[in-house]
Amino acid sequence: MTHAEILTIGTELLLGEIVDTNTRMIAIALRKNGYDLFRTGTVGDNPERIAASVSDALERSEILITAGGLGPTVDDVSREGVALGLNLELEFREDLWEQIVERFKAFGREPTENNRRQATVPVGSIGIENPVGTAPGFIVELDGKAVIALPGVPAELEYLLQHEVLPYLRTRLETPAVIKSRTVRTAGIGESWLDERIQDLERMTNPTVGLAAHPGRVDIRITAKAATEYEADEMLWGVEATLQQRLGNGIYGTDDETLEFAAMAQIRKAGWRLASVESGTDGALERALSEFEEVFAGGEILPDRIAVDELDQALKRIQDELEAAAGLSLRVVTSEENVEIRARFHSPDGDWELDRSFGGAAPNAARFAISLALDAVRRGIENP
Structure with missing residues (x-):
């Protein structure tokens, strides 16, 4: 089994200044192509720490994919870190520099002197041309293993991953499971x-x-x-x-099936249309059901802490107005000490009630209540 690791590089990632979407992107691509992802990690813009992470990863795995740190500035030190971790020197590559110059020409610009850093890679590297950006990637093969360094811009990484990295892995390394x-x-x-x-x-x-x-x-x-x-x-x-x-x-x-879909599928199967009223949910129930236009007749958002008899009257009224055979009401009352959930479902086949109360603050109370209510709708229609 071929094992892989991912190392994202950038101090801004460590400080939480930007969200790391690259790890997820690479992980999904590796899984879909049969490579066993062993570990992921993040390291700042420090050559020595990058080097230690690279050498440690290759003790465990056959593939290391790094993301980030291939730009032209002095804090883009992935090239130095990878070379140090593999005990290799850096070399300036004329072929990579020509690619960079051509990319800048396509943008109607001239590269500056610091862009030459982007054409400097560990000795013996396989260059990865970047047709969607200015930073080439590179691959270092060593003792049957590979370090693949990619730029950190997500759009560039995604393109190179699909068009360069995965084809390389399929042809050079053991066929994965x-x-x-x-x-x-x-x-x-x-x-x-x-x-x-x-x-x-x-x-x-x-x-x-x-x-x-x-x-x-x-x-x-x-x-x-x-x-x-x-x-x-x-x-x-x-x-x-x-x-x-x-x-x-x-x-x-x-897989991609949602609880909303499952509940509304039962409404559709019964030949009904559903109307809703809600209180204390900030309209979350209506938003959850709005995509099901065929069976969701519409909803009404009522004031927080509305009296239950007013809630019931509002549901009857909106069912009549929208000519909806089925109706769902949901009331959520939250405090620092308690959460109260009240749901009612009315249909031609019968009615059901759901009341829950539990202690403690609940930041996701509305989402929890919607899940309870929709699941009860689903189960109630399946097993009246």
Whole structure:
């Protein structure tokens, strides 16, 4: 199995001044192409620390992809750091300089003297031409391993990753395994409850199973590594079948399917249209349902802490006005000590009520309440 690591370089990343989107971009590309991502890290603009990170990474992995620090300024020191970590000298490359000059000509400009730094790379490097920017990347091959240095501008990195790096990896290194993932989405069941029922699955090493909690929802991510796509799919489906057996209608979908979609699919299947009223949610329920124009007739946002009888009257009124067979009301009252959630669903097949109260402040109370309400809609229509 070929292992890979990612090292993002830049003091601004360490200080939290900019968000690191490059690690995610590279990680997704590696996973989709079957490379096992072993570790990610961030280091500031310091040659010695970059060097230590490079040498440490190559002790563990066959591929190291760095992002950032290839610009023309004195604090762009990735070239020096990589060279130091590999015990190599730097050399000025005329071919890379010509590429830089041509790029500047295309912009109607002339490069300055400090741009010559961008044509300086570790001795023996494979240059990576950058047709969408001015900073070339480079690859250093050493003892069957590779350090791939890319610019940190996300658009440039993405282009070089897809058009240069991945083709290089496919031709130069061991053919990777197939890595495939599937996300099983659940609602109405807590993370702790879920963990108790699938601990044996979470202990597996291939496929792996992990949990990610969100307000009112928990995702189960399954990842399989295999020699072929068919074998990986078989492994994924086997675990998913076990989850379906254990969790039943606690599962509302997979991958890109949302709880909103699952609930509104049941409304559509019943042949109804839905109207809503809400209080204390800042309109979050209406925003969540607005894309389902075929079945969502519309909603109304009411004042915070509205009396429950006024809320019920408002729901009846808007259902009549919009000629909606189904109606959903949601009221959330929050304080520093307590959160109260009240939901009511009315339909031709019957009504249901949901009341929850729990202590403590809840910054995600509205999202949690919407998850509870939509899951109850989904389950109630599935099993009236």
